[in-house]
Amino acid sequence: MVSCVYVESSVKHHERTLRILARFKNAPVVEIEHHGEVFNPSAQNFRLQKSNPALILAHKNNRHALPTPEGYGLGGKHNFYFSHMLNCLYDCRYCFLQGMYNSAHQVIFVNYEDFDDDITQICAQHQSEPVWFFSGYDCDSLAYEPVTQFANFFVPAFKKIDNAWLELRTKSTQVRQLLKHEPCERIITAFSFTEQHSHDKLEHGVPSIEKRIDAMRLLVEAGWPIGLRFDPIVYHENYQASFSHLLETIFSIIDPNCLHSVSLGAFRLPKNNFRQVNKLYPDESLFHQNLVLDNGIVGYPLAQEEEMMRYCEQQLLQHIPTHCYQPCKWHE
Amino acid sequence: MLIWVAAMHCEAKPVIDFFRLKKSHDHHAFDIYEKDNICCIVSGIGKLNSAAATAWVAALHRQSRSIAWINIGTAGSESFAIGSAWSINKISDIESGHRYYPVPLINSQLPAKHCQTHNQPDNQYDSMSLSDMEASAFFSTATRFSSGELIHCIKVVSDNSVTPCSRNKNEVSQLIQQNMKVISEFSQALIEINQQIEQMGISETDWQRFLAQAHFSQTQKIQLKSCLRFLLSQGDSIDSLMAVISSGANAFSIKNSQSILSGLAQRRIDFSRNL
Numbered sequence: 318m319v320s321c322v323y324v325e326s327s328v329k330h331h332e333r334t335l336r337i338l339a340r341f342k343n344a345p346v347v348e349i350e351h352h353g354e355v356f357n358p359s360a361q362n363f364r365l366q367k368s369n370p371a372l373i374l375a376h377k378n379n380r381h382a383l384p385t386p387e388g389y390g391l392g393g394k395h396n397f398y399f400s401h402m403l404n405c406l407y408d409c410r411y412c413f414l415q416g417m418y419n420s421a422h423q424v425i426f427v428n429y430e431d432f433d434d435d436i437t438q439i440c441a442q443h444q445s446e447p448v449w450f451f452s453g454y455d456c457d458s459l460a461y462e463p464v465t466q467f468a469n470f471f472v473p474a475f476k477k478i479d480n481a482w483l484e485l486r487t488k489s490t491q492v493r494q495l496l497k498h499e500p501c502e503r504i505i506t507a508f509s510f511t512e513q514h515s516h517d518k519l520e521h522g523v524p525s526i527e528k529r530i531d532a533m534r535l536l537v538e539a540g541w542p543i544g545l546r547f548d549p550i551v552y553h554e555n556y557q558a559s560f561s562h563l564l565e566t567i568f569s570i571i572d573p574n575c576l577h578s579v580s581l582g583a584f585r586l587p588k589n590n591f592r593q594v595n596k597l598y599p600d601e602s603l604f605h606q607n608l609v610l611d612n613g614i615v616g617y618p619l620a621q622e623e624e625m626m627r628y629c630e631q632q633l634l635q636h637i638p639t640h641c642y643q644p645c646k647w648h649e
Numbered sequence: 650m651l652i653w654v655a656a657m658h659c660e661a662k663p664v665i666d667f668f669r670l671k672k673s674h675d676h677h678a679f680d681i682y683e684k685d686n687i688c689c690i691v692s693g694i695g696k697l698n699s700a701a702a703t704a705w706v707a708a709l710h711r712q713s714r715s716i717a718w719i720n721i722g723t724a725g726s727e728s729f730a731i732g733s734a735w736s737i738n739k740i741s742d743i744e745s746g747h748r749y750y751p752v753p754l755i756n757s758q759l760p761a762k763h764c765q766t767h768n769q770p771d772n773q774y775d776s777m778s779l780s781d782m783e784a785s786a787f788f789s790t791a792t793r794f795s796s797g798e799l800i801h802c803i804k805v806v807s808d809n810s811v812t813p814c815s816r817n818k819n820e821v822s823q824l825i826q827q828n829m830k831v832i833s834e835f836s837q838a839l840i841e842i843n844q845q846i847e848q849m850g851i852s853e854t855d856w857q858r859f860l861a862q863a864h865f866s867q868t869q870k871i872q873l874k875s876c877l878r879f880l881l882s883q884g885d886s887i888d889s890l891m892a893v894i895s896s897g898a899n900a901f902s903i904k905n906s907q908s909i910l911s912g913l914a915q916r917r918i919d920f921s922r923n924l
């Protein structure tokens with residue numbers, strides 16, 4: 318259900334636009350010149366819009382794939398991100414997207430072919446070396462799959478480029494499209510989890526932990542590589558027991574030897590995003606915990622963070638092989 | 650606070666009658682009708698009047714925690730039925746070329762349309778949109794004071810290519826009057842959204858009470874407000890927080906800004922320990 322669909326004039330006849338519009342027959346359609354007209358004005362309230370978002374169908378003109386910020390990646394040398402979508406279907410209170418844009422509307426850039434061209438070109442520049450692309454930077458990669466058909470397009474596109482690696486990052490259970498394709502070792506679906514208490518309190522609209530584990534299982538059984546992202550780890554009095562329980566639940570179903578990579582990181586937000594989300598959600602406990610500003614990032618005091626990471630790491634390494642573990646060390 | 654902005658008295662009358670608003674005799678720049686948390690201002694026709702009235706009434710209500718707005722009025726159209734009511738989801742200012750996009754209101758029973766705002770009455774009706782003389786100026790002015798989700802326009806068709814614009818004020822009022830049920834439901838939904846914002850704030854009077862406790866720097870004021878908004882959302886009341894600050898029997902009995910802030914900060918960390 319979307320409140321309205323805004324369509325850029327330049328893509329109103331695009332085949333992908335027409336297919337998406339056919340799914341939202343009852344929503345009013347408003348033609349716009351450029352998505353920035355609706356998405357960028359400052360007089361918008363992200364929190365209000367989040368409960369009633371609109372969809373914006375747009376054309377991305379340039380900069381289809383960009384180098385990732387420093388520290389983002391899985392140890393590869395060449396790392397890029399690309400966003401076919403801005404904003405997310407879900408509403409995680411720790412998500413940096415809340416403070417990123419003025420608007421909570423969801424933008425879909427329908428010109429996937431232009432993204433594919435840029436990705437092909439970047440890979441050609443690095444020929445024999447692996448090049449990583451991350452698609453879950455400005456959105457959840459798969460949550461809107463029935464509407465976007467993103468994986469359905471990009472899985473074949475990545476398969477044909479030998480040195481291209483793709484991380485699909487998701488909290489969704491939308492793996493049906495992936496399962497229609499033959500698995501590819503260079504396309505990793507990374508599932509993010511927080512333990513049950515944080516999930517209940519902070520991840521609004523996100524499918525249950527059990528349902529996501531089941532989606533992972535389906536991919537593993539079909540031969541797809543998967544990853545696990547325990548990021549963010551959020552402090553509460555029972556986080557240790559709850560995190561251990563999460564690991565037990567996951568690894569009672571998922572064979573750790575099928576994992577491509579596992580990463581771990583404590584809750585943190587860039588200073589400006591933190592300021593913004595705190596303003597939007599003054600009633601949110603997470604932002605009133607014992608947090609400090611360090612190097613432009615708001616997070617737990619170093620000693621507390623180290624203790625949390627140490628505990629979680631210890632627990633994790635009881636389940637997974639060390640070689641696939643990637644701690645997130647933003648302090649360095 | 651919900652503010653209605655109408656160009657003419659005959660367009661405002663159905664709103665004034667429906668909400669039983671009373672004329673305010675305190676102000677003379679514009680005619681204003683008020684009751685409780687609802688206000689209606691008669692701006693006069695045209696963009697300039699609409700912008701001036703919107704800004705003026707916003708300044709008048711600057712103490713309000715949040716203002717929601719509706720521009721109510723009549724509009725022309727090529728073929729839409731006389732008396733049909735529309736919410737507006739796109740406004741094009743014909744002279745400046747600027748475009749604005751009011752955010753659709755959830756569950757609204759009013760169908761939405763594009764509205765073109767002109768400097769002069771427009772006899773060349775556009776087949777896809779309504780024509781008026783205020784919406785663009787109203788909207789762009791109101792966004793200086795409120796978030797876009799709280800600013801809406803409702804237009805009732807008064808003339809089309811078959812029926813010319815009526816000069817009879819009673820007829821104009823009647824066109825809006827017959828839509829007041831759906832218009833009032835729309836305004837109620839907007840009031841509810843506005844209340845969500847109002848509840849997140851702290852009233853000016855209460856804020857001043859806290860500020861009077863010590864001298865706070867600008868940064869400390871931001872920290873204080875953030876603390877108070879959180880603690881109030883967790884069930885603390887203004888009086889209980891004042892009592893905590895004022896009482897000698899607590900950890901921050903010396904009343905300087907830093908000790909007040911650290912006491913409140915500790916309290917919010919305790920509250921948020923378990924999310």
Ligand code: SF4
Nearest residue numbers: 405407409412456457
């Ligand atoms: S699923 Fe990811 S992108 Fe979506 S709201 Fe949650 S953290 Fe943000």
